Amino acid sequence: MRSLIWLAAVVAVLPLLLVLFYVVSQGLPALRLSLFTEGPRPLGQQGGGVKPAIVGSLIMVGVGALAGTPIAVLTGVYVREYAGARSAIVVRFLIDVLAGVPAIIVGLFIYGLIVVPMGGFSALAGAIALAVILIPGVARVTDEMLALVPGSVREASYALGVPRWRTVVQVVLPAALNGVITGVVLSVARISGEAAPLIFTALGNSVTSTALRQPMDALPLRIWLYASGPYTVWHQQAWAASLVLVGLVLCFALILRVLFRRPDLS
Amino acid sequence: MSARDIEGPPDTAANLSGRSYPFGEIAFRAILMLAVAIVLGILIGLFVELSLRSRQSFSANGWSFLWTSTWDPVHEVFGILPFFYGTLFTAVSAMILATLLGVGVALFLVELSPRIVARPVGFMVEMLAAIPSVVYGLWGIFVLAPWLRRNVEVPLHDHFGGVPLFSGYPIGIGYLAAIAVLTVMVLPTVAAVSRDVIAAVPQSQREAALAIGATRWEMIRIAVLPFARSGIVGASILGLARGVGETLAVAMVIGASPNITLSLFDPGYTMAAVIANEFAEATTDLYRSTLIEVGLVLFLVTLLINIVARLLVWRVTGGERSGGALL
Numbered sequence: 001m002r003s004l005i006w007l008a009a010v011v012a013v014l015p016l017l018l019v020l021f022y023v024v025s026q027g028l029p030a031l032r033l034s035l036f037t038e039g040p041r042p043l044g045q046q047g048g049g050v051k052p053a054i055v056g057s058l059i060m061v062g063v064g065a066l067a068g069t070p071i072a073v074l075t076g077v078y079v080r081e082y083a084g085a086r087s088a089i090v091v092r093f094l095i096d097v098l099a100g101v102p103a104i105i106v107g108l109f110i111y112g113l114i115v116v117p118m119g120g121f122s123a124l125a126g127a128i129a130l131a132v133i134l135i136p137g138v139a140r141v142t143d144e145m146l147a148l149v150p151g152s153v154r155e156a157s158y159a160l161g162v163p164r165w166r167t168v169v170q171v172v173l174p175a176a177l178n179g180v181i182t183g184v185v186l187s188v189a190r191i192s193g194e195a196a197p198l199i200f201t202a203l204g205n206s207v208t209s210t211a212l213r214q215p216m217d218a219l220p221l222r223i224w225l226y227a228s229g230p231y232t233v234w235h236q237q238a239w240a241a242s243l244v245l246v247g248l249v250l251c252f253a254l255i256l257r258v259l260f261r262r263p264d265l266s
Numbered sequence: 267m268s269a270r271d272i273e274g275p276p277d278t279a280a281n282l283s284g285r286s287y288p289f290g291e292i293a294f295r296a297i298l299m300l301a302v303a304i305v306l307g308i309l310i311g312l313f314v315e316l317s318l319r320s321r322q323s324f325s326a327n328g329w330s331f332l333w334t335s336t337w338d339p340v341h342e343v344f345g346i347l348p349f350f351y352g353t354l355f356t357a358v359s360a361m362i363l364a365t366l367l368g369v370g371v372a373l374f375l376v377e378l379s380p381r382i383v384a385r386p387v388g389f390m391v392e393m394l395a396a397i398p399s400v401v402y403g404l405w406g407i408f409v410l411a412p413w414l415r416r417n418v419e420v421p422l423h424d425h426f427g428g429v430p431l432f433s434g435y436p437i438g439i440g441y442l443a444a445i446a447v448l449t450v451m452v453l454p455t456v457a458a459v460s461r462d463v464i465a466a467v468p469q470s471q472r473e474a475a476l477a478i479g480a481t482r483w484e485m486i487r488i489a490v491l492p493f494a495r496s497g498i499v500g501a502s503i504l505g506l507a508r509g510v511g512e513t514l515a516v517a518m519v520i521g522a523s524p525n526i527t528l529s530l531f532d533p534g535y536t537m538a539a540v541i542a543n544e545f546a547e548a549t550t551d552l553y554r555s556t557l558i559e560v561g562l563v564l565f566l567v568t569l570l571i572n573i574v575a576r577l578l579v580w581r582v583t584g585g586e587r588s589g590g591a592l593l
Contacts, residue, residue, distance in 0.1 A: 001483040005378055008370020012457065013390045015450040019397055019405050026408075074301035082298055091302055093576065098309055100504075100572035101565065102511025104538050105312065108545070108561040112315040132308055139305070165294035186396075193398025196513040196538075200546050223400045224514055227407060235408065242401045249396050257389070 027243030030236040040206045046233060050241050052208040053222035059210060060123055060202060060218055061192045064130030069184055072135040076142025081168050099136035106132050107197035115201055123216035126202025130191040141183025145176040182256050189252040193245060195220030219245050320559035326552055337524045344556045348524035352534040356441060356516065357509035360448035365502040368456030376464045377486055395454035403518030406447045411438035411519055419531050434531030442530040444520040448509045456505040459579060463497030464490060500578030507571040513538040537564040
């Protein structure tokens with residue numbers, strides 16, 4: 001029995017190693033400078049890169065994170081610091097439900113909410129879709145991190161005559177800041193890998209665009225497009241782009257792991 | 267032990283003197299309520315938006331949309347049964363496999379492994395959730411599917427071709443590949459929640475079992491697993507919800523062909539995948555509206571599954587949220 005459990009642990013870890021191995025071994029040969037500095041070339045030509053996708057990912061993830069984080073953190077603050085017992089349960093439950101909504105459905109929702117009224121696909125719609133996906137994760141982490149701040153810290157602040165809201169803003173939130181930042185960065189890493197909500201919001205673009213009202217490319221979108229196509233050049237670039245994407249996400253996770261040790265859950 | 271348990275001075279002072287809250291307090295509360303209202307608005311908006319935009323489909327396709335299996339966009343005949351079937355077939359299979367693995371990993375992390383091994387293993391399982399869906403898809407198409415075809419599907423087909431499960435033509439892309447990829451993607455969710463649930467089993471339970479002479483495995487079997495059972499069920503249902511909604515990785519390896527079959531080797535389709543593949547190319551209003559109705563069905567299915575799972579997990583962990591790993 002003991003060996004079965006060990007076996008499960010080995011089998012569970014194996015896929016990560018395999019995926020990483022292939023992403024590195026297939027992606028590394030295609031990783032050239034031109035990948036970052038050039039746009040896609042017309043079919044039949046060698047070379048080219050995914051610059052529009054890299055720029056687009058940075059912009060949309062940035063805008064999405066800027067839009068979503070304040071809403072999420074404030075929601076987390078409400079749940080932990082202000083809500084009564086019953087409304088805390090309700091809001092927490094809503095956050096969990098929102099976290100469970102498939103990314104593709106969020107894409108459909110933003111399509112109807114923004115793309116149709118605006119009359120076209122746009123980076124703005126993509127960024128908002130990403131924000132919606134970011135919100136539940138960050139709200140949940142904020143809630144959990146605030147819970148770790150001891151009540152005595154709040155009492156000390158009250159004892160000095162500091163009003164409740166300033167206690168939250170200037171004492172409790174700073175005390176939980178490391179954890180909240182970790183949560184935000186991990187959520188940002190997660191949304192930078194999402195392609196499903198972008199397919200019919202940001203649509204993709206083969207020229208570098210920085211306009212929020214125009215269609216924009218993103219790394220995961222480009223990987224999806226390239227992987228589904230029949231051309232070897234595309235496949236190579238898809239692997240290289242995956243290497244860039246996975247490298248970024250894992251670097252974030254590792255650095256955070258070292259910088260701010262989260263309270264050990266195991 | 268949260269802020270709620272502590273009565274803040276502004277409240278008491280305000281209440282005692284009969285004055286209202288100071289301005290800063292009111293403004294801050296208003297901002298918080300606005301944020302919560304936005305989150306609530308998103309959820310309500312999701313439902314309303316999807317319902318409104320699928321009205322056209324509903325009036326054209328009617329209820330039989332749900333249980334007919336012809337999908338012919340050219341003649342605008344739509345039935346989603348094959349997608350529904352494909353979604354459930356892949357997600358349920360992946361859930362079962364991921365639960366077996368995930369509970370194994372959870373037991374390993376909580377009960378068995380030396381601490382020095384537990385940390386990296388836990389980290390690596392969490393990191394499985396950090397790999398983007400498209401990267402799993404890419405790996406699935408070019409590495410996993412060909413490998414499965416060579417080493418699993420062809421031998422099984424040769425020796426057990428008569429069994430319906432293995433009767434399809436082995437091409438690599440299909441239900442089996444989708445289930446394999448999904449299992450890996452769902453595993454971190456199931457493992458993380460199972461770990462929390464198993465860790466929540468009171469130590470006294472374990473000690474009692476050991477005290478009456480149980481071996482470590484007997485202790486797990488009689489004291490830990492029964493206590494954690496409903497939480498583990500919740501964990502696997504959460505995994506099911508994730509599997510049902512997973513889109514691109516599945517879309518890339520499942521073969522995109524509406525197919526109701528028992529064979530693991532045949533290509534299939536899922537609700538999420540058909541939306542991802544066809545929505546941007548949907549040419550008519552009815553076609554687009556129909557795909558949104560597929561989205562509405564998918565939304566309701568995941569909603570239901572999530573609610574059941576949360577309730578089960580909450581019952582065990584006592585209201586505190588579980589699945590501590592974010593990613």
